[in-house]
Amino acid sequence: MSDLRFSDRSRSRRPRTVRLLAGLALPIALFLAVALAPAAAQDAVVVIVHADNPVSSFTTREVSDLFLKKAGTFPDGTKAVPVDLGERSDVRGAFSRWIHRKTTSAIKAYWQQMIFSGRGVPPPEKSSTADVMAFVRGQRGGIGYVPQGTPLSPGVKAVTVQ
Amino acid sequence: MSGSVYLRSRRRATLASITLLLLWPVVPLLQAQDEPAAPDEAAAEPASHDSDDGVKVTFHGYLTQAYGQTDGFTFLGIPEDGTADYRTAAVQIRADISDDDAFVVQFSHERFGNSRVAEIKDDVELDWIYYERHFGPTTLKVGRVQIPFGIYSEVRDVGTVLPFYRPSHNFYGEAAYSSETVDGIVVSRDFSLGDSWRLEADAHYGNWEFVQRDFITGAYQADQVDDSVGLQLWLDTPLPGFRVGGGYMEYHIQAPTGEMKWDTVFAGLSGEFERFSFHTDAKLTDIGIGDVYLGYIHAGVNLTDKITLNAQQDLFYLEFAGTPRTKIDDDLALGLNYAFSSSVVLKAEHHWNEGNFWLEDAPPQPPSASSIETRYWLVSLSTAF
Numbered sequence: 001m002s003d004l005r006f007s008d009r010s011r012s013r014r015p016r017t018v019r020l021l022a023g024l025a026l027p028i029a030l031f032l033a034v035a036l037a038p039a040a041a042q043d044a045v046v047v048i049v050h051a052d053n054p055v056s057s058f059t060t061r062e063v064s065d066l067f068l069k070k071a072g073t074f075p076d077g078t079k080a081v082p083v084d085l086g087e088r089s090d091v092r093g094a095f096s097r098w099i100h101r102k103t104t105s106a107i108k109a110y111w112q113q114m115i116f117s118g119r120g121v122p123p124p125e126k127s128s129t130a131d132v133m134a135f136v137r138g139q140r141g142g143i144g145y146v147p148q149g150t151p152l153s154p155g156v157k158a159v160t161v162q
Numbered sequence: 163m164s165g166s167v168y169l170r171s172r173r174r175a176t177l178a179s180i181t182l183l184l185l186w187p188v189v190p191l192l193q194a195q196d197e198p199a200a201p202d203e204a205a206a207e208p209a210s211h212d213s214d215d216g217v218k219v220t221f222h223g224y225l226t227q228a229y230g231q232t233d234g235f236t237f238l239g240i241p242e243d244g245t246a247d248y249r250t251a252a253v254q255i256r257a258d259i260s261d262d263d264a265f266v267v268q269f270s271h272e273r274f275g276n277s278r279v280a281e282i283k284d285d286v287e288l289d290w291i292y293y294e295r296h297f298g299p300t301t302l303k304v305g306r307v308q309i310p311f312g313i314y315s316e317v318r319d320v321g322t323v324l325p326f327y328r329p330s331h332n333f334y335g336e337a338a339y340s341s342e343t344v345d346g347i348v349v350s351r352d353f354s355l356g357d358s359w360r361l362e363a364d365a366h367y368g369n370w371e372f373v374q375r376d377f378i379t380g381a382y383q384a385d386q387v388d389d390s391v392g393l394q395l396w397l398d399t400p401l402p403g404f405r406v407g408g409g410y411m412e413y414h415i416q417a418p419t420g421e422m423k424w425d426t427v428f429a430g431l432s433g434e435f436e437r438f439s440f441h442t443d444a445k446l447t448d449i450g451i452g453d454v455y456l457g458y459i460h461a462g463v464n465l466t467d468k469i470t471l472n473a474q475q476d477l478f479y480l481e482f483a484g485t486p487r488t489k490i491d492d493d494l495a496l497g498l499n500y501a502f503s504s505s506v507v508l509k510a511e512h513h514w515n516e517g518n519f520w521l522e523d524a525p526p527q528p529p530s531a532s533s534i535e536t537r538y539w540l541v542s543l544s545t546a547f
Contacts, residue, residue: 061358061402070352070360070398072299079261087504101402101436103467108504112546113323115222116254117316118266118290118308119350 044094046148048133048156050140053078057160064099066143068110069120074141082123083135083144091129095145099161218258221547225251226321228542230275235521237513237538238336239277248275248540250319252289262296270319274336277522279382282373290343300351307348309341310364310394311409312443313432318342321544322507325441325472326497330458331520332478333443344368344390358400365393372415380522386416396430403434424449438463452482470499472511478519489533491517505546512539 047063049055055074065071067082074080085092087104096104111122126132129146130153136142137155152158228248230240239248252270259265270289274280292305308316314329319342321327334340346368353361372387392411399406407430415422428445444457458476465471478491497511515536518524524534 061400064402065360071354097436102434103436103464105467105501105504106434106436109323112224112320112504113317116224116252116320116323116546117310118292118294118303119316121220121256121258 044148045091045098045145046150046158047143047145047161048136048152048158049074049143050136051155051157052140053157055159057162059162060099063143063161067099067123068107069114069123078141080143081139081141083132083142084123084125085129085132085145086125086127091145091147216260220256220258221253222256223251223253224320224322224544224546225249226319226327226542226544228327228540230327230538230540232536232538234536235518235524235534236276237515237522237536238331238520239275239279239522240538240540241276245275247273248542249273250321252319254290264294265292266294267291272319278380279373279375282382282384299353300349303348303350304346306343306345307366307368309344309366309370309390309392310348310350311392311411312394312428312445313407313430313441314443315342320546321509321542322505322546324544325439325460325462325470325499326474326495326511327509327540327542330443330456330460330474330476331493332456332476332491333445333458336520339372339374341370341372341387344370346390358398358402360398362396362398363393365391367391370413372413375522385418387413388416389414403439405432406430407432422450436464452480452485455479455481455487468501470501472497472499478517489517491515491519493517507544509540509542509544511541513537 047058053074054076062071066080067084069082072080085095087108093104096102096107100107102110108122111120114120114122124135126135126144129150132144132146133153133156136144137153142156146152226249227246229244229246230248231244232240232242234242236242239245250270250272252268254266254268257265268289268291269286271286272283273285288306290306290308292303292307294301294303296302310316312333314324315334317323318329318334328334328336344366346366348364348366350362350364353363355361368390370387370390372385373382374385375382390411390413392409394407394409396405396407398404408428410425410427412423412425415424424447426445426447428443430443431440432442433440439462440460442457442459444455447454447456456478458474460472460474462470462472472495474493474495474497476491476493476495477489479487480490481487493513493515495511495513497509499510500508502508515538516533518534521534521536
């Protein structure tokens, strides 16, 4: 056991460099992080819904709430059933940055928090855009996303996201 | 039979009764697990299973294994010569019976190094067991349910979502002075307030077990808590990721010296953005003979998609009636996390601690003019599925 080390409360012996580090490291890192933040990816992704869904436009916040299950229904009352692409998908990465303003890893961490607090489970993940379109086509409340320029199959439509 | 042993037996009997009651509607689910999974869903979510009648059984789990060492006294079970007997783990089984009904069971395992808290804890414990029912935006949970209180209360052992090995030991307690669960009910409701404002409300009622340490003998003991009631509110703001919360909780501790009523109010702020995050919770507990002030502030910066720098200050003040407020514990932490993926996170953290409240082998010191300085560090690897 090392020697007892008592501190006078009025004069902390915590190293000055440590206090400086704690005080300066975060603001500097924050500045660098913001300065190096990547551009938005809204041009890379199209949000799709079932063709019978009357909705034609969303805000990014509304789409985010549907995919994070903070909102459960569309404006007409239809229950929303979101579907994601897999974690490693670049399209999902672009969608996460555009819609959620976070990385896919941060979204996965959000869902871990929901799962282990017993508050919910994430949307199903599909391995291809064809599977996403099939899922959305299969239920009136389906909502997903595909890469910009993807030919849309019958039964799904693109919506505007502002 | 000692009081605490009697209480534990009584608690187990109550739990067994709840378990039997709640397992009744789940028997068909257990049979359903033998049926093959739908290929599409099985590919998307390997740890889940759909039965033909729509029941979906999902398995989740987490594990954090750590190595810790201090430069002096044993801090929260971490000794001077180091320990790898330091981990948290859990397995969760969730059966979604329908869109509105679910049954959830979680078993947990936790090791605290050299801490004597192991004397009153089983290696594997029933963490949660509850039935969940949705009524529109309202959710009712009955059984052994996690207590919603603060930012991390419900996920305090899930290493992949925590900035450090554990959240603030002062605010949340660690194995003592708090509870993660209540044997009773939790009612939650979401209110959409328009313009991207959203209110999340949780109320709980029930009983739990209050673990505390005898500062003379060093042993831990568990007392029954009755009539625990609390309300928590979190407000989502139009700024995505920024939340403001607060709550109130009161409970009656059946201590050997008689019943004590404790009241707690808390407030919190949480900001989680693409490149940085901050979290703070602070609470004031009226313990009858004085007030306890506990809180922390955390800030984190994502230096890259995989590397996060975290800093946290964690504080504990005590103020007995008629005496000045005294700092009991002050823990400054710096840490660096490397996320191999969202499911595998490696953490290295260093703490500079002043205080003796959480030291288990230090001679008792009055909370007066001096405190003990302890440095400790932890390296941990967390995974979740």
